[in-house]
Amino acid sequence: MGVFVFLPLVLPLTAWPIARLAEQHLHPRATTWLLTGVAGVLAVCSTLCLALLMVVGTAQLPGNPLPDGWSDPEVRRAVPYDEVAGRAAIPALIAVVAACTRTAWRHHRVRRRAERALAGLPATPVAVLPDEIPYAYALPGRRDRIVVTTGMLAGLDGAERRALLAHERAHLVHRHHRFLLTVQLAAHANPFLRPLRTAVTYTAERWADEDAATRTGSRRAVARAIGKSALVTRGAPIATLAGFAAAGPVPRRVAALLGPTPTGRVWPPVFTTVGLAAWGAAAGTTVSALSSANSAVTLFVILHAATPM
8 A cells, every 4th residue: 555545645746737728629528528537536536545545544533433443553563554544634624524515416416406407498599588687608407508697698690699599509519518517517526626626617618619510600700709818707607617708818719710720739749848748747637547446455454354254
C-alpha cells in the first residue's frame, strides 16, 4: 500500500497542462471528452484513497464500531497509518460527500423547478417566456427544451436567433449538462481538478458554437449573437445547465468563431507541446487508477486477514 495511497490525491496536477493546451489545439468536442474523462477518473481515484485513509484513521479512534483486529499493532505496521493523515481524511471525505451531494441535489432541484415553471406553456421544443430579462439556456429532461425569453429574442435579428437556437440545441443533442455536472463533482472531490472544470465549461460552449456555425452556415452570425447576448444575458440558473453566452471568456469564443474552423483532430501528435501534455495527463490518470486499485486491494487483504472469523 505504502505511498501509493497518497498519489491519487496529487496526480491531478499532471492534467493542468492539457487543461490549457487542449482547448487551443484540439477540436472542442475532443477536448470536452478528454478533460471530462480525465477529471472523472482522477476524482474517483482520489475519493477512493480518501476513503481508504479514513478507514485506517477511524480504526485508531477509541470506541469506533470497526473490528478490534483492524487496530492491532501488526495492522498499523502493514498500512501507512499516520495519526494526522488518517484522522484528517475523515472530515475531508465528509466534506467531499457533502459538497458533491449538494451539487447533485441542486442540479436536480433546479431542473425540476424549471420544468414546473414551463408546465403551463405549449409542449414545444422551444419555450418562449414573456420576460424582458434576456437569457436563454438548454433544459434537459424527459422532454428536452430550449428556454428563451422575449427580452433575449428582441435583441437579435433573424440569423442571430437561428444561431442561438442552434447553439442551445447542440447542448441538448450532445448532453453537455452531463459533462458539466461531472467536472463540477470532480472539482468538489479534489480541488486540484478545478482547472479542468473551468476548461470544460469553456469547451462545451465552444463545441456548441461550432455546431451552431455548421448548422446555420454562418460563423459570423453565431459570433454576433454571442457578443450581443453576452452584454445583457444573465445566463443559466445553475452551472451544470448550459446557458447561451454565459460561460466565458466570451471574447475568446468570438475570436475563435471569426478565425478558421478548428481541425477535427481527436489526439495530438506525440512530439508536440500539446501531445506531451496529453500523454502526461494520460500517464497521470493511469498511475492514479493503478495506485488506488493497488491500495484498495492491499488494504482489503490486510483487513480481511486481521478480521476474526
